Amino acid sequence: MGKPNYCAIKDCHNKSGDKGRFGRTIKLHKLPKEGIVRSAWLRAISRKDFKPSTYTSVCSDHFPRGEGQSILQPSISHSESDQPKPCCSIDVIEQTHSYSKTPMRTLCESGTESENVPLSTASCTKNDKITQTNTPPAELSVQVTRPEIIIDDIASSDEEVLFYTGLPCYQAFKALFDTLIAAGADRMNVDDEIMMQEKSYRKLRLIDEFFMVMMRLRLGLLLNDLQYRFKISTGRVSRIFNSWISLMATCLKSIVFLPPLQTLQQKVPDCFKNFSDTRIVLDCTEIFIETPSALENKSLTYSSYKSHNTFKSLVGVSMTGAVVFLSNLWGGSASDVHITRNCGLLELLEEGDAVMVDKGFIHIQSDLKKKGVKLYCPPFMSAKRNQFSKSEVECTRRIASARIHVERKMEQIKNFRILQGILPISLSSKADAIFFVCSALTNLLPPLVK
Structure with a gap:
């Protein structure tokens, strides 16, 4: 019998040599x-x-x-x-915690659970039981050229997983990946006709796409670097990153929320024993951006404090050091008080709450007083005196001892090195998502305060 020259796929009539x-x-x-x-x-x-x-x-x-x-x-x-695959809608990640009626999957079922962070990996071990999902068909794909590094190369070392991804262990990495797959990562369409024809095209496994995105966040790698490491084109690196970062920002919203004061008071750290009604500790942080070409945007983003063009966000941290509030990014010219008044935080506070801030936020005191919310702020030096009283010195010391943890949280966030350099204009449309994801991922680390 002669060698057939036609395709075996059902309903396909192509033959060798036809135009496809x-x-x-x-x-x-x-x-x-x-x-x-x-x-x-x-x-x-x-x-x-x-x-x-x-x-x-x-x-x-x-x-x-x-x-x-x-x-x-x-x-x-x-x-x-013959048909391009549509980009499917993405379901928001589900959540469960002591103060929500909505069910949620957890990253590590064993380990110490933080009372105000629903996804906790505070104590990940090799024996942790992980929530698994079925491997999607797309995960069965392979590629011609092996990347310089894949997640399998570092999975056995928690130290290397932390270095490359910012997550505490492979179990946390895999569980987050499984959650994203369940939310629609396997249905994301990052290809188009041009991509399909690129000679540099190599199809990565989904888990290595996610690994590449985490590496860019954690190490601040450039597109050309990732192109070399993963053997794909810079265009494809960019498409993969943009698709994943949007999905991650949607899913991780479930682990950045402001719990009721009663829930937070179930476990008050020693450094907050004198401020046990503190619902949130506030501070602003800035990230450098490439100077915009438009004069108005230059003015809006210029930070006199940093002497550079920046984006600025209000970050709220709980008594245990978890991120519980993140504002959208503002231009660096916006003041801390202006952002606080206009970002939606005040609407979340309730009578009986207390807010801890530094001196730059003192002018929100009148706004908080209207809502019956207390303000903890270090005392100011009066023009009529040149030194603090003994009680004021002690108050300053206690507030500083408690507020140090919000500074440690800022350091954790900036450990994602993509936030340490100058964010290019090409990423400005994804800046909110990038900052949110980096901040939210710190909630998957062990609690700062126990």
Whole structure:
């Protein structure tokens, strides 16, 4: 019997030498001889009572690059292969905690649980039980050229996982990845016709896409660096990063929230025993940005304090050191008080709450007083005297001892080195998501205050 020259996929009539998608000449790729690769191809062929032969082949139209070796599983049918895949809607991550009626998945079921951070990895060990999800079909894909580094290379070392991703252990990394997959990461469309035709195109496993995104956040790597490490084009690196960072910002909203004071008071750290009604500790932080070309934007983002163009955010931290509030990014010219009054935080506070701040926030005292909210702020030196009283010195010491933890939280956030350099204008549309994700990820670390 002669060698067949047609595609075995159901309803596909392509033959070797025909013109296929994007003007490419059709090539036939033989069915793999054995293993999971062969099984995946047979499922895609999807023909009832089909008996494969040594000549069974699938045409190049069913592979992203037209090369059967570049991806494990061809598309399900010819009609699907001709249609671009739509970007699916993403479900928000679910949550459960003592003060929410909504169920949520946890990262590590064992380990110390922080009372105000629903996803806790405070004590991740090799034996932790992880919430698993079924590996999506896209995770079965393989690539021609192996990246310089993949997550498997460091999975056995918590120290290396922390260095490369900012997460405390591989169990935390995998659990967060599984949560993102459940929220729609496997349905994100980061390809287009141009990408499919790029010679530099290599399909990464989804888990390595996520690893690459975490590396960029944690190490502040440039696109060209990631292109080299992961053997893909800079355009694809950018598309992958933008898609993942948007999904992560949506999902991680569930772990940045302001609990009721009664919940926070269930476990008050020693340094807050004199301020046990503190619901939130506030401070602002800034990240440098590339100087905008428009004069108005230059003015709005210029920070006289930093002598540079910046974005600025109000960060709220609980008594245990968890991030419980994040404002959107503002231009660096905005004052701490202006941001506090206009970011929506005041609407979340209730009578009986207390807020701890430094001297730069003293002018919000009147706003808080109207809501019956107390303000803890270090005393000011009066113009009529040149020294503090003994009680004022003690008050300053106690507030400083408690507020030190918000400064430690700021350091944790800035440990994601993408926030340490100058953020390029090309990332300005993703700046809010980047800052939010970096801040939220610190809630997956062990509590700052016990």
